[in-house]
Amino acid sequence: MKTATLYNLYQQHFLVDTDTRNIRKNTIFFALKGDNFNGNTFAEQALKLGASYAVVDEKEFQTNDRILLVTNVLKALQELANFHRKQLHIPIIGLTGSNGKTTTKELIHVVLSKKLNTVATKGNLNNHIGVPLTLLSMTDKTELGIVEMGANHQKEIEFLCTICEPDFGYVTNFGKAHLEGFGGIEGVIKGKSELYTFLKANQKTTFVNADDAIQVKKTKGVKAVSFTTEAIKFLEVNPFVKLSYGNTTIQSNLIGKYNFTNIAAAIAMGTYFKISETAIKEAIESYVPANNRSQILTTKHNTIILDAYNANPSSMQVALENFDTLKAPSKVVILGDMFELGKESVHEHQVIVDVATAFNFDEIYFVGENFNIAKTNKPQFKTYQAFEDFLKKNPLKNSSILIKGSRGMRLERILEFIG
Template sequence: MNTAALYNLYNQHYLVDTDTRTIRKNTIFFALKGDNFNGNTFAEQALKLGASYAVVDEKEFKTNDRILLVADVLESLQKLANFHRKQLNIPIIGLTGSNGKTTTKELINVVLSKKYTTVATKGNLNNHIGVPLTLLSMNPKTELGIVEMGANHQKEIEFLCTICEPDFGYITNFGKAHLEGFGGVEGVIKGKSELYTFLLANHKTVFINIDDPIQVERAKEINSVCFNPNDVQFIEVNPFVKLSYKNESIQSNLIGNYNFTNIAAAITIGAHFKVSETAIKQAIESYVPTNNRSQIIKTLHNTIILDAYNANPSSMKVALENFDTIKAASKVVILGDMFEVGKESAPEHQAITELATSFNFDQTYFVGENFNIAKTDKPQFKTYQELEDFLKKNPLKNHSILIKGSRGMRLERILEFIS
């Protein structure tokens, strides 16, 4: 079945699903494959659960007329998403960067949704599957789209741009993330800048943080909208970011001065799309982070900063620096391994170990195989279970606690026994 014919079926309900556990009535089920599963085997089940059609790429699973056979299910999903994007005829903002992508995307969405019917990437669905699903979640009522694009190797952003074809772009920053796949910091800059290449080639617009020299240099030939430091000014972090927008103070629910740039980006983009100053203020002040991203959690005895969604050398550094500035009677740091750092893993973990130790926090704990081999006189735990066993015997009480590590470490489990 070709893309145009498939689109005629899709636009009856504007629904697609890839998981029978969350199937919706009248949806089109795309039978994707993974390392440990074959979605083709679930095609008939999807129909029984309410799907109108199922798309498969193995002939033996086409058992009735509502099961549609294509050469490659993933490729069909991606082509359908791009075809749909062309029909939408709405502005789409493409967003990438090493750190802060998801928080910035959420901020942009809450600001723009004050004036427009928006659709933004859900959670962290920002890859070769998530981007198509985001586009296909938009319908004729959608007025503006915000698409987060993640990458861990060269040419990935380039490919995602061909699917979502953004009219506007923003790169949060260039940091030490996914060094293994990109081959170093220069590789990160080159890979993320593929968004700039697309915007330039297609005469689109980029949002620029003028305090970032890499952004300024890399995007100098593109039509740009810059952060205006006269309009957006940092006031303080205590512990939440407070700033001024056109002389009106805004009190956010985000910790860390690094979030000032994320907020400034959302304000700049909102202003460009003519969201009122009052609405922008209301949006920023109403946003509360979730999903283990710089969440402040108050328990009976402790105040916890939970930042266990992601970690790389750049984000670790700013998180530690910010935690050092927070006023608290007693501070405890629990750091988990940083993944996808590649050949730089040992020196980067050692550098973070030394940085964390230099702040003289009351207690500092390192957990994971990479941190376990770093040289330090602070407690080290090779596995999460070792840390858990230790903390159960030595409970933390009356502290401010920073918990940060890569997603695979799942350090949020600590919350189960910190009261």
């Protein structure tokens, strides 16, 4: 089936789904495949649940005229998304980086939504499936799109750019994330800079943190809109970031000085798209992080900084540095393993152990197989369950507690035992 023909069907309702557990009425169901499932087998079920059409790539499942056969379902989804992007005729901001992508994306979204009908990536649907779904969630009423792009290998950002064709770009930073797939920090820089390569080749524009020497170097020859700490000034963090620009002071709900740059980027884009200072202030001050990202939770016995959505050596270190600056009578640190570090894993976990123990925290606990083999005199727990069992017998009270680890560690489970 030709993309243009499929697009005519999509235009009837502008709805696309890939999971029958969340199917919507009148949607087009794309029967994607995974390592442990074959979406083709759910095509008929999708129609029964309300889908208008189902797209499959195995002929035996094309059992009626509302089940459409293509050569490859994933490729059909990606081509449909790109075809739709070309019809939208709206500016799209492409966003990537090692740390802070989702928070920055959400900040940009709340700021630009003050003036424009803006659609942004939901959650972290930022891969070869999530990017097409984000584009296909935009309609003729959308005035601007924000597409988060994630990657853990070379050429992924390059490919995602060919789907979403961004008019603007922003790289939050280059950090020690996905070192295994990228092949080290230089590989990270090269991989994330594929966004800059696309923007330069297509004479598009990037936003640049002019205080970041690597970003400045990598954007040479690219049309750029720069922002600096001279124009957007950091004031304090206690525990939330406070900053100023123009005649405006902004008190955010984001902890950690590392979030200052994320806020500054949103301000720079708001200014570029002519959002008023008052509206930018209102937007940023209204934003409250969720989904285990730098959340501050006040319980009966403790104050908790929950930053358990993701972790890598770069984000782990700045989280520890920030926690050290906070004023609290008792500070407890709970760190879980960092994943996808490859051959650097042993070294990077030891570095974080050394950094954490160098601070004067009252208690430090290391959780996971990688932290368990590091050298330290602090308590180590090979499994989450072992740490949970310890907490049940040794409850934490009257403390400020930092919880940080990779998503796979699911350290938010600890909350039940440290209330």
